[in-house]
Amino acid sequence: MSRSAPSVAAARGEGASAPASLARRSVVAAGAGNALEFYDFAIFASLTPVISQLFFPSGDPLAAILSTLALFAVGFVMRPVGAIVFGRLADRHGRRIPLAVAVLIMGVSTVLIGVMPTYAEAGVVAPLLLCVARLLQGLSVGGEFGTSASFLVEHAPPHRRGLYGSYAFFSSTAGSVIGAFVVLVLTISMSTEALHGWGWRVPFLLGFPLLVIGLYLRYRIAESPEFEQVKAENARSASPLRTLFAEHGRAFLTVIGICVGFNIAASTVQAFVLTYIRSVIGLSAVEALTTVVIATTVGVAMVPVFGHLSDRYGRKPVLVLACVLTVLLAYPSLLVIGLQGFGPALLGQLILWVPVAAFGGAIPALFAELFPTQVRASGFGIGYGFGSAIFAGSAPFVATLLIDLTGYTLAPAWYMTAAGLVTLTVVVFSASVARRPAAAT
Template identity: 85%
Template sequence: MSQSSPLDAVSSPPAAAHVGLSRRSVVAAGTGNALEFYDFAIFASLTPVISQLFFPSGDPLAAILSTLALYAVGFVMRPVGAIVFGRLADRHGRRIPLAISVLIMGVTTVLIGVMPTYAQAGVLAPLLLCVARLLQGLSVGGEFGTSASFLVEHAPRQRRGLYGSFAFFSSTAGSVLGALVVLVLTIWMPAEALNGWGWRIPFLLGFPLLAIGLYLRYRIAESPEFEAVKAENARARSPLRTLFREHWQAFLTLIGICIGFSVASATAQAFVLTYIRSVVGLPAVQALTSVVLATTFGVFMVLVFGHLSDRYGRRAVLLFACVLTVVLPYPSMLVMGSAGFGSALLGQLILWVPVAAFGGAIPALFAELFPTKVRASGFGIGYGFGSAIFAGTAPFVATLLIELTGDTLSPAWYMTAAGLVTLVVVLTSVSVRRSSVS
């Protein structure tokens, strides 16, 4: 008897009641995701400013590396958050962890906005910033897997790819909003004011998102698939033990897919701005404008690929994403490095195609990997570990590669290597059968 693929479950999603995804459910899940990644976007967009305010150094590159390391710290707690919130979601429902995660992220984002700088508090300032980033990582760790599972569980069977893609769509939209806010402030404020106090404004603007997100998530209905499991008394007593005893192959497959996706998406969303400002030398306004335009393009491409994954299957879209992650990083960075706004924008647009393809297919695929009783844990913990190891470190590794090799295109080879690993995983582990038509 042949051994089944760990992704064969994708071809036969659980037979739960099909309830149309309500507008409130989409907005509630999306607002929280947007808040989570709004902060990560403004932190990445303000890296040159934050590096000087919290890590003063005679070497600008050393200050930037310190800030990017702190960016990575935000990912360290993701697996912990996924374990804590995943168990809560699988035992007691999706609504509670969704509300708690948005509360933690919103409060810590606002706290960063009132935090003292190194000049005001000395070494205490970067320590407080580190604690805030750890709490935000805890929040994000419990957010994405639970919200994506929530969306997929509300979706009609034939449209899980599209509705699942709203998880990455909304998070990327939050990134666009964050970059747009920083862009407006950069245009509107003198550099001295932005570096002195204006950098706090984007963090403080997280409060309205917190209030809206918390209100909406408090009012949403529970996932129908979880309610069915609860009614049948089929919840796992220990979701973590069940996950690693019965679904470890799917868990490893998920992490393998995360490698290429995490490196490519973190490069596009967190590293590129620093690269085109510090390495290419593009002025701040032009650099931010190019990032906003490219990310906006990526936002809507995510939904396109989510729809295509329903029509042609998750595997086909994933293979497309992997191949492009292998072949496009070098030409995209080559174009990006050619001086000029148009080149920077075009290079980012090229890079966003495989990122959007991944983002459109993986939310539904990762949710379908696991049965409802361990879905939030399996999705969240696997994605948490994958993003912590590969996404959180990608900007730091990319900057370090440039420093060590002297080659400004060296980050492209890192993305290519990650894409190759994920390509092998998809070819060997993902079922050929199309999930959406079985």
């Protein structure tokens, strides 16, 4: 075979997949980092009512919650920056180093939140320090998800890219389950005074052992076989960013368009619903957290199923299903939650998790397949980073603001429905989404 043939295959991400044992280790290593990244986001969301009182004291409880949700959004602002920095590094020098550095930054900043002073102890300095920590975490997540998902897909057999890619969202959501569970245990076992006094710090400090585990696993992983092939063929792009926007602008915009529906729906069920159930519906902290843990556990179990379905039937049918379900189920899910009580709160979340799991199962492989190996981490990461910053980070804030402005507790459903319609339009009319996964061999 001529020298040019491997180069073309490498450029398209069609190189040989990793051996099975190596691929399994890669899934574990990438998953551990993803779990750490989103463990923090989960505990921050779960502790929003507590953090709002400790760092943003106000006579208006809703104003304090809005301030905390705005800070939650700040963590997303740095995602595109992290994607640019880490994506370029991953496309030029390999996936291993960015993955290790990303998990290190997240672990350190998570632990720092656990030891920083509150407003009562340091005044305005406290929310400023919290803001800095959130910016560092956003930088880390921005460099993490696109690189780790690309890494997973590049280790997968061609006919299992959807399944392998789905573990990126599966592991991140598993981290969310762990975070919510830790907060639930503390809430049950501690008095309100203890939780507000020092107990809230414990979940952040527990990020340290996850940091050690994540670093150890990622230190031992092998480089992506597809990147190694590109490197051996000397086919790396001298400027991944320039190549990305000059040659793959349409794919980049497709990623952002799909992120509209996915990020708004996912952020609503993962970050907003807990505050919604407690503040609007009136469930106790223990009941609300229990429903979140159960619903998220069921939701995360569905993600690989949809990843497998995207391998079997194609990415586009699964994404169309996800969009349609987002449009159809947004209002019913909040309506059921509004019936009040433990059962309706749990059922409403489970309803909304179905389209979110469908999105999470299909998009990692799709986003990776939209770009050649030379710019994959940059294209995936930056597109997803901008989508997350604009839509996921603002979703809890916008949802809460809609309720405040309209006085209608189901108003957030309008936002999810509109987002689902936007993404459905992108999926239906984007030719690049129609590409079917490689046939099983």
